[in-house]
Amino acid sequence: MNQVRFFLDIPAHDYLTYYQGRARRVVVTALDGRRVQFPAERLRPFVTEAGVHGEFVLSFDDENRFAALERVGGLRR
Numbered sequence: 001m002n003q004v005r006f007f008l009d010i011p012a013h014d015y016l017t018y019y020q021g022r023a024r025r026v027v028v029t030a031l032d033g034r035r036v037q038f039p040a041e042r043l044r045p046f047v048t049e050a051g052v053h054g055e056f057v058l059s060f061d062d063e064n065r066f067a068a069l070e071r072v073g074g075l076r077r
Contacts, residue, residue, distance in 0.1 A: 001067060003059045004030035008043075012051040018043065028058075042069050 006028040010018075017023045018040035027037045038058060046052050046069075055073035060066055 001059050001061060002064075003057050004028075004032070004034055004036050005055065005057050005072070006030045006036070007055050008052050010043075010052040012047075012049060015043075015047060015051045038066055038069070042066065046071055 008026075008028065018026065024040055025037045026040050026043065027035060029035055036058060043052050046054070046056075053074070054071045057070050057072050058066075059068040059070075
């Protein structure tokens with residue numbers, strides 16, 4: 001299984017774009033420099049009143065299909 005690690009800091013008002021379906025994909029730059037995109041709906045379990053914040057690990061299979069997304073830490077300061 002392949003993985004990428006990245007940080008997100010999306011304020012609640014910005015996340016509305018994803019929640020309302022106007023933006024369907026999230027594009028992130030992983031800590032190792034790779035750019036990765038995934039469906040915005042995968043962030044829903046992590047949304048709080050403040051938005052989506054923290055360090056995440058995205059796992060995908062050998063055919064680059066989504067496998068899992070998990071929060072592994074808080075927002076870096």
